Every structure is written in structure tokens, then in C-alpha cells.
Amino acid sequence: MTHVVVIGAYGSAGVAVADALADEPDVELTLVDNGDPGGGLCILRGCMPSKDVFSAAEHRYRARTDDRLAGDPPAVDLERTVARKDEHVSTFAEHRRATVDELAGRENVTFHHETAHFLDDHTVAVGEERVEADYVVVATGSTPNVPDIPGLDEVPYHTSADVLDATDLPDSGIVVGFGYVGVEMAPYLAEAGGMDVTVVEHDPRPLDEADDEFGDALLDIYREEFDIDVLTETTERSFAPTDDGVELTYERDGETGTVEADSLFLFTGRRPDVDALALENTSLEAEEGWVDATMHARDAERVFVVGDVNGREPILHVAKEQGHVAAENVLRHRDGESLREYENVHHHVMFSGLAVYPFARVGHSATSASDAGLDHVAVTREAASDGVFKTKDAARGLARLVVGTDGTVLGYQGLHYHADVMAKTMQVAVELGMDVRDLPDRAYHPTTPEILDGLFRDAKRELD
DSSP, rough: EEEEEEEEESSHHHHHHHHHHHOTEEEEEEEEEEOOTTTOOOTTTTTHHHHHHHHHHHHHHHHHOTTOOOOOOOOOOHHHHHHHHHHHHHHHHHHHHHHHHHHHHTTEEEOOSOEEEEETTEEEETTTTEEESEEEEEOOOOEOOOOTTTTTSSSOOOOOHHHOSSSSSSEEEEOOOOOOOHHHHHHHHHHHHHOOEEEEEEEEETTTTOOOHHHHHHHHHHHHHHEEEEEEEOOOOOOOOEEEOOOOOOOEETTEEEESSEEEEOOOOOOEEESSSSSSGGGOOOTTTTTTTTSSTTTTEEEOOOGGGGSOOOOHHHHHHHHHHHHHHHHHHTTTTOOOOOOOOEEEEOOOOGSOOOOEEEOOHHHHHHHHHHOOOEEEGGGGHHHHHTTTOOOOOOEEEEEEEBBHHHHHHHTTHHHHHHHHHHHEEEEEEOGGGGOOOOOSSSOHHHHHHHHHHHHHHHHH
């Protein structure tokens, strides 16, 4: 019997490992998670609750910006918004716990609602119990990253989790961190709270994974649609408390400036949550490259690491897929077989612009295709060039299709209304390696996928 301990069984990656191994007749599973309530980051503090509260602000934005609607725009009732979110989160978490409970009801599976830490590379303390494992799978997720900026320890700040629970928002705020979390949270603060928002962006534009035109378009949307002041190419130097809130000293264009606000919002990413694992008792070091593409820990023969905690790609669908690969590789390692690497086609969706103007990228951008040395053509369409976006009063943004010179669809980027929905269609085209000349270019008229039709036609003309 092969004994596998999964630390972090309530999260998406951990439950995927457990579900994949539970039916193996010669595997004994010990599942450990001290979550209260259990459910994992996505369900409790991530993608699900954030989209719940964003939707309220989205509705206000649509009412506010549509000049065909008369009267003052409605206010977002934050108490009702948070209560609705909490209700939904409770249901989602209950479903996840029920899945783990069902697994724990099997003869070969035991669940401990406890903390766990390593005693050595294959021995785990689960509460007061000592568990000897053949394999340990770490799936403990991530925790907010707090940068080392002078004065930050002297001022209060809010994380994304705080925003999701906020039933009252200040009049003004400074946002530090403009990656996935900041891009999604900033317009919510501006729209739901009517807040004056100042964002610090280190680079010339946001959306690092996108071609430059998309980051520039997002800046325009945020500045013009949400009145957000984005300070690009700006670096935080220090923070200090004031009588009314917080002051940021920054450097921009070689000069020093300051900005004051009621509150500081820290959206500076997440780091692997390994603090409670006692890795000092093992040969493991949670540093860059500590987990390879097979989900196998580099320095511990019997440890696999999946999901956000491995620092490879902190996205829900990736965590699940990594969990399945890790479960397979535990068995492969046990049987002396070569391990399978996790291969993932780039597939990200960011709910920017309150999901009215979401960003999606599937496969290659034009930049990444060039960096990879791929012969390709790239075609671009503005949303405003398709009448359907005008009729839906959402005519901002653009889309781009990247195809190989042999016609193979290599990638899609969209920053426009319904780009999130179109990501699945483009995932099929990219992952199946379809030829753009074989793709139909006739969406039901008038629907927003017409922008894809235009891209397909433009690409075909370029190839011809």
C-alpha cells in the first residue's frame, strides 16, 4: 500500500490530487486541511467572490455611462453586495467541503481538519499525530505578498480580501500593485465606492503578458471611463502616516513627488504559503525553480507541489490540471516510470474594466511569437469597427489574432466586451492547431463574435 499525504486538501489543486488517487486500490490517502470554512482561495477570497461584488459595480457603470438612460445612476449598496457575496461563497464552500467529506468516507481515505508540518522529507506532523508517508503532496496555496518598502510597517493597508468584505469605502485611496489583482480591483473601488483612486504602475503600461497596444488601451479606459489616476513608470519610495490617512513618496522621471489619500490598498501579488510547513526540517527551499514541470520538488525525492504554492502559474484551472499530473506522477514514480511534464497552453482571462472590458489571451501574443522565433502574421481589429459593439454601448478595446505563415492559429488577445467568453472558442482553435482558413467566418448577426469573424477574414487575406 502506497501512503500519500495531501496537505491543503480543500484547495482546487489538493482536491484534484485526492480525487484522482482515491479510486486507486493500492493507495492510502491522508488528507489534511485546517480551513475554516474550508474551500480554497478561489472560492473564499479569489475569483468567485470578486466577480460577485464586481457585478454590482458593473451594473452601476453601465447605467452611469449610457446616455440613453435618464436620472442619477444608482448607488452600490455595499452591505447588500457583501451579504449576497457571503451567501454565495458559503454555498460554494459547502459544496467543496462535501466533496472532501465524500472522499473521506472511503475506506482508504482519512481526513484531518488540522494543521500539518514536516518533520522530515516524508514524515508529517498532523496535529499531535506523526504520519509516515511514502509521498507528500503540498497544496497549501498562496498568501498576500507584502513588499519591503520603507514605512509600510507604520501605516495600515487593505488587501483584496479586505475589499471583498468592505461595507464602507473611503473617499480616496492609493493602489500599489497593478497586476491581476490591482487591475481588477481598482475600477471596483472607483465605481462602487465613488473613490478617488491613484494607482502606482512601475512600467509604461499594465498587462505585461499582452502586446503594448492592449496595455495602452487599458490605460485609456481606466483614465477616461473610471477617472483613475495611473502613475506610470513610477516607483514607491516610502510611506508615512498622516492625520487623515497615508502619504506615499514616489519617484517618477527622476523626480520625487508625493500623494496623500485616506487609505492604502496593497495588491502586490501573492507568494507561496509555506510559512507553517517547517520546511527547515526538510531538504526543501521554496525559491524560484524549486518545483519542476512534473510537479516534483527539486530537492525532495518523495514530495510533489501543486497549485499556487509552487509559484509556477497561480491560476485556478492550472492548479487543477497540475493536481491531476501530480497524482499520475506519484504513481509513475512509485512504479519506476518516467514522469510526465505538465504542458499548458497560455490561457488567461482578467476581468478588467469591471468585466465590461475584460482582457483575454490564449496562446501566443505577437511579441511572444516573435520571441519564440515563429514565422507568423498578426491582424488587429478595433471593437469600434464592428457595429455590434456600438449597438451594445461598449465600443472600446481591440482584438488581435496571431497565425503561423502556414495558417495555424497561434494565439488570440482581446480587450473588449465579451472577450472572456470568446477565450474558450479561441482555446479550441489554438490547442487543436486549427488552420485559420478552415474556420467559419459567419457568426450569428448581430453578436459580438463577429469580431472573431473579422480577424479570421483579415488573417486569410494576409496569408493569401
